[in-house]
Amino acid sequence: MTRTFVCHAADVPANGMKQCETKGGLRLLVAHSGEQYYAYQAICPHQDVPLCEGLYDGSVLTCHQHLWQWDIKTGAALGLAEAPLEYFEVKLEDGAIYIVPPNALKMAELFAGINGQTLEGIIAIARREEYDEGTTLYRVGDPVEDLYVLESGRVNFVIGREDRTTPAGFMLRKGEVFGWAALLDNQPQRIAAATCLEKSSLLRVNGREVLKLLEADPASAFAVMRRLAALVTRYLAASGAK
Amino acid sequence: MKIQVNARNRAYSFDSGEKEQVLFAGLRSAVDLPYECSTGTCGTCKAKLIDGKIYDPWPEAPGRKYLKPEQGEFLMCQCVARTDITIELGNFVYGLDPGACLPRSSFGVIRRTRPLTHDVTFLEIEPDRPQEFDAGQFFAVGVPGIPGYRGYSMVNFERQAKRLEFVIKKKPGGGFSEWLFNSGIEGTAVNLVGPLGHATFYPNLGKNLLCIAGGSGIAGMMSILSRAVQERYFDQHRGYLFFGVRTMKDTFFLEELSSFRKAFPGSLDITIALSDEDVPADAAGRHPLLGFDRGFVHEVAARHMKGKYQNLRAYLAGPPPAVDGAIRMLIVEAKLTTDNIKYDKFS
Ligand SMILES: Cc1cc2nc3c(=O)[nH]c(=O)nc-3n(C[C@H](O)[C@H](O)[C@H](O)COP(=O)(O)OP(=O)(O)OC[C@H]3O[C@@H](n4cnc5c(N)ncnc54)[C@H](O)[C@@H]3O)c2cc1C
Ligand code: FES
Ligand code: FES
Numbered sequence: 230m231t232r233t234f235v236c237h238a239a240d241v242p243a244n245g246m247k248q249c250e251t252k253g254g255l256r257l258l259v260a261h262s263g264e265q266y267y268a269y270q271a272i273c274p275h276q277d278v279p280l281c282e283g284l285y286d287g288s289v290l291t292c293h294q295h296l297w298q299w300d301i302k303t304g305a306a307l308g309l310a311e312a313p314l315e316y317f318e319v320k321l322e323d324g325a326i327y328i329v330p331p332n333a334l335k336m337a338e339l340f341a342g343i344n345g346q347t348l349e350g351i352i353a354i355a356r357r358e359e360y361d362e363g364t365t366l367y368r369v370g371d372p373v374e375d376l377y378v379l380e381s382g383r384v385n386f387v388i389g390r391e392d393r394t395t396p397a398g399f400m401l402r403k404g405e406v407f408g409w410a411a412l413l414d415n416q417p418q419r420i421a422a423a424t425c426l427e428k429s430s431l432l433r434v435n436g437r438e439v440l441k442l443l444e445a446d447p448a449s450a451f452a453v454m455r456r457l458a459a460l461v462t463r464y465l466a467a468s469g470a471k
Numbered sequence: 472m473k474i475q476v477n478a479r480n481r482a483y484s485f486d487s488g489e490k491e492q493v494l495f496a497g498l499r500s501a502v503d504l505p506y507e508c509s510t511g512t513c514g515t516c517k518a519k520l521i522d523g524k525i526y527d528p529w530p531e532a533p534g535r536k537y538l539k540p541e542q543g544e545f546l547m548c549q550c551v552a553r554t555d556i557t558i559e560l561g562n563f564v565y566g567l568d569p570g571a572c573l574p575r576s577s578f579g580v581i582r583r584t585r586p587l588t589h590d591v592t593f594l595e596i597e598p599d600r601p602q603e604f605d606a607g608q609f610f611a612v613g614v615p616g617i618p619g620y621r622g623y624s625m626v627n628f629e630r631q632a633k634r635l636e637f638v639i640k641k642k643p644g645g646g647f648s649e650w651l652f653n654s655g656i657e658g659t660a661v662n663l664v665g666p667l668g669h670a671t672f673y674p675n676l677g678k679n680l681l682c683i684a685g686g687s688g689i690a691g692m693m694s695i696l697s698r699a700v701q702e703r704y705f706d707q708h709r710g711y712l713f714f715g716v717r718t719m720k721d722t723f724f725l726e727e728l729s730s731f732r733k734a735f736p737g738s739l740d741i742t743i744a745l746s747d748e749d750v751p752a753d754a755a756g757r758h759p760l761l762g763f764d765r766g767f768v769h770e771v772a773a774r775h776m777k778g779k780y781q782n783l784r785a786y787l788a789g790p791p792p793a794v795d796g797a798i799r800m801l802i803v804e805a806k807l808t809t810d811n812i813k814y815d816k817f818s
Pocket of ligand 3: 511514546548
């Protein structure tokens with residue numbers, strides 16, 4: 230795996246944070262907490278505001294602009310935040326901090342906090358696929374098989390048929406999961422159509438196989454189902470449906 | 472004009488008037504579009520134009536520094552649709568609560584102004600019909616001949632209000648606030664959009680109240696305390712108000728604040744923070760029901776609030792540095808959760 234040098238550990242204040250830039254021009258927020266270093270996107274996922282100007286108490290990061298918050302250990306959204314932080318795996322060698330780009334499944338809110346082995350199992354059955362702009366991933370009524378995780382690009386949803394359609398939201402962040410009907414029983418058909426608005430890279434995982442892996446690990450299964458319920462509610466508070 | 476909004480979770484469509492800002496058209500139609508200042512400074516109302524034409528009356532708006540104009544991003548609180556438009560929002564957008572007072576565009580007439588200090592004025596506007604609003608809300612006020620709107624928080628709280636009361640601090644060189652200090656402005660008709668704002672208080676909150684106001688930020692706190700006192704909220708809950716000004720001669724509303732305290736001496740504490748001078752020796756004697764301390768308002772609040780952060784909701788208002796200082800204190804020291812911090816930055 231390719232690793233990229235970010236900064237020296239000594240440059241990051243104890244239980245503090247610092248904005249760094251890699252040679253390639255990638256800007257990152259590096260935070261120290263207890264014994265560990267963490268690296269995230271440098272800019273708030275809400276607006277163009279540098280996170281290094283925010284508030285950080287050694288465990289929770291807050292953007293001062295509209296008070297979105299994240300858990301510094303995972304980048305998971307807390308409180309008012311509508312999106313997690315894009316997270317990078319950190320390697321510390323001889324006082325130097327390197328990053329390794331993580332698998333999108335590791336960033337997926339849906340699978341946050343589940344057993345590492347189970348997650349590796351899901352990663353092992355995931356297929357990476359690239360789609361051109363304009364590709365239809367599925368239509369209303371198509372059989373439901375796979376769950377999708379966005380790596381890059383942008384996917385749009387529409388409900389209804391032919392010319393009587395309504396937009397039902399879109400996905401644009403790495404780690405966002407859609408097509409989650411694949412995790413539900415009694416949901417054999419797609420109820421929305423999904424189209425790539427840009428060239429997109431996606432991970433596809435067969436829903437039944439994920440369920441099989443989860444059946445062997447009930448604690449993780451429960452965590453995933455709770456998150457799934459929360460995800461569905463977030464969309465169903467409005468009429469959108471995936 | 473028809474406006475279609477594609478939000479992260481679903482689409483909405485509504486109509487906008489000839490000269491109506493996209494934000495105000497949406498709110499009037501009960502679509503809870505994102506905003507904070509509603510007057511072009513904060514960038515919260517950012518959206519992306521997908522289709523159609525808009526007109527931007529204020530291309531210099533400070534809030535535009537958060538935008539990527541080359542990607543078609545614009546401020547909904549400023550721009551007006553010239554044709555039917557489709558726009559996209561990166562936010563989750565829901566309908567406004569059925570119980571909320573829907574904002575609308577209307578007219579008012581300036582009925583009275585009265586100086587409160589050398590640079591703060593009291594202003595009374597009569598709305599065209601009795602107006603509902605929640606404690607802590609504000610109106611966008613527009614005056615003929617001065618471009619744009621200015622946000623001002625109501626001081627009073629009453630049902631079907633026949634008067635909207637404001638306090639306005641003079642900003643040197645400021646278009647509206649300097650104009651207000653002219654004589655003979657009573658009778659002037661103004662445009663109103665509102666009620667606006669999310670820093671609202673409802674008596675079913677069930678928590679202790681902490682109000683931190685810098686200067687004219689006291690306006691919304693007066694409304695919140697009025698409602699709390701009217702509904703005897705402090706029979707069950709504690710209240711703490713910190714009101715920060717520079718010197719004793721910048722204080723106002725001390726009589727009104729004393730009367731709030733008098734009604735609930737055991738559960739409501741009110742402290743005046745003076746940033747630029749020591750507390751004069753006669754302050755406590757002249758205002759026995761109020762506390763006085765020296766320092767920036769968020770620092771004074773931090774000193775007095777130690778150990779009192781359980782079950783607390785905070786309301787903050789005033790100039791951005793005062794509000795940001797208070798937010799930092801409440802998150803880092805007090806460990807308050809962000810849903811219990813409601814604020815208006817007077818930028
Ligand atoms: C939510 C909120 C509540 C507020 N409540 C109060 C209050 O209770 N009391 C108080 O004293 N102040 C309050 N303010 C600040 C107030 O809105 C004004 O910024 C302040 O009074 C200075 O106005 P001005 O016209 O004198 O200054 P200016 O510098 O002339 O204008 C200040 C603001 O007016 C708007 N503006 C200026 N020019 C244009 C233009 N060409 N087109 C469109 N818009 C323009 C912008 O929002 C700008 O920030 C509040 C602000 C906000 C956001
Ligand atoms: S810009 Fe960070 S929370 Fe809004
Ligand atoms: S709400 Fe439009 S810039 Fe603040």
